[in-house]
Amino acid sequence: MERTQSLKGTKIDKAKIISLEKGKLPPQALELEEAVLGAMMIDKKGIDEVIDILHPEAFYDKRHQEIYDAIYALFQNSEPIDLLSVSNQLKKNGKLDLAGGDFYLIGLTQKVASSAHIEFHSRIILEKYIQRRLISISSEIIENAYDETMDVFDLLDDAEGKLFEVTQGNLKKGAERADSLVQQSINKIQEISTKEGMSGLATGFTKLDALTSGWQPTDLIIIAARPGMGKTAFVISMAKNMAIDFGHPVALFSLEMSSVQLITRMISSETGLTSEKLRKGNLEPHEWEQLNVKVKNLSEAPIFIDDTPALSIFDLRAKARRLVSQHGVKILIIDYLQLMTAGGAGGNREQEISTISRNLKALGKELNVPVIALSQLSRAVETRGGSKRPLLSDLRESGAIEQDADIVSFIYRPEYYGMTEWDDDDHSPCEGQGEFIVAKHRNGGLDNIRLKFTGHLAKFSDLEEGFSSEFQSSMNSGFNDEVASSNFASPEDAFGPSDDDVPF
Secondary structure (H helix, E strand, O other): OOOEEEEOOEEEEHHHOOOHHHOOOOOOOHHHHHHHHHHHHHOHHHHHHHOOOOOHHHOOOHHHHHHHHHHHHHHHOOOOOOHHHHHHHHHHHOOOOOOOHHHHHHHHHHOOOOOOOHHHHHHHHHHHHHHHHHHHHHHHHHHHHOOOOOOHHHHHHHHHHHHHHHHHOOOOOOOOOHHHHHHHHHHHHHHHHOOOOOOOEOOOOHHHHHHHOOEOOOOEEEEEEOOOOOHHHHHHHHHHHHHHHOOOOEEEEEOOOOHHHHHHHHHHHHHOOOHHHHHHOOOOHHHHHHHHHHHHHHHHOOEEEEOOOOOEHHHHHHHHHHHHHHHOOOEEEEEOHHHOEOOOOOOOHHHHHHHHHHHHHHHHHHHOOOEEEEEEEOOHHHHOOOOOOOOHHHEOOOOHHHHHOOEEEEEEOHHHHOOOEOOOOOOOEOOOEEEEEEEEEOOOOOEEEEEEEEHHHOEEEEOOOOOOHHHHHHHOOOOOOOOOOOOOEOHHHHHOOOOOOOOO
16 A cells, blocks of 8 residues: 655655644643632632642643742731732742733633632642653653663662652652741641650650650661660560550561561560570460460551561662551661661772661651661770770761761660679669660750660660550550561561570
8 A cells, every 4th residue: 555645746654744643741630720720719718628739840831830839828928819919929929921910810710610629629630740740750760771871779769769759749849948847847846735745756765755755757866786785675675665555667677687586575575474485385374374465465566577688778768668658667677787788889888888877867858757777886895994885986887877867875784794883973783774875866965864674585674663554545646457568577477486596
């Protein structure tokens, strides 16, 4: 069949003619954009229903972006919003002509009679925006995938990060004005003042919670100690408190111990039965009853354990994003930092640790959760004469850890060094005690907090009897009944094969 035709003596290949029927326009809903903006200018109720859903970039038409930006500015300043005030705001911004002028604004208000269904319309506009973002992200991924100079793991991480932003609705924003941030801060302060308990996540340690007001979102908390001091015992005790007493979903990444070992330690701490008894199964009838009764709380607790060895920062980010998205995890715990890898980052070990700590801080900000990383201390502590109390200078392999962290803390047990009393002014007995030393606190004070340490249960607790029932009641936020997926340890794994206990 002839595929060409003549046009004034020139042959045209029909196969090369682009059919408009096959052309594609970006997803959009211009009529709904007009209806939403018009309704916002004639009905205050419409503004209240839409203002938390849409942002200027959600609109496809550039004129609509400018108009919505003006409406949002008026809303932030608690000023009346109508046809005249929006027009005046656009004039002040020098954007009236870009927004189509007064005639276009008048036309928008004439297209609607009320704000009925405005929330439904706004969500369709947001869906179209998300579709456009997905198209844009996909195009970037395709373009970068053809770039031979890009590292494939960086490409994967970048792609997953952008898709996570879309999933969470936390799409990249530009710089925010100070007045907006001040108002957000005041609202947060007011919210905290009207509710009882912590502003952050309670740990179950009374004095520590009083000092920090709980672990705060986005904070990077370093807990460092020499081997045998109880780093793992402390975070296990804390994770159990947070999940069982307060219902906070906790993710624990263990690079040193197996998931079964960790959950068995938690069972030991919760039931009061030693790990040795649990490992050997030498339980008396009343102990079996004790086990069956007390383990129920732990089996229902929202604790997620991943024991992937030599975990890279790239893999950690991917796993953490999924845990936060799927299970609402509120805090990440890494045991411990020096066992992580930087996923191909060059340089010496100190530079690699710097990369890891920097990425942990960035991860906390991205997911809006506190990140706790355990860390080893250098041997300088052991060789130092006199007191063996750790110092910031003892942080192993990288000063960047101290720099990136919002809180740097140490665990110190003088009993470990054969001492019978504390090496301070009161020289009180130190048997069965440990000290949680807050050596750096970017947003608060410093303190040395003494805790009770029960060695045979690998458990830290308050020196006093613990929280009052009133305090627990005010802090309790309900349980998350979801349990770990098949990729993570579940409480049913607790009695599987276990290696010999390792030092705390």
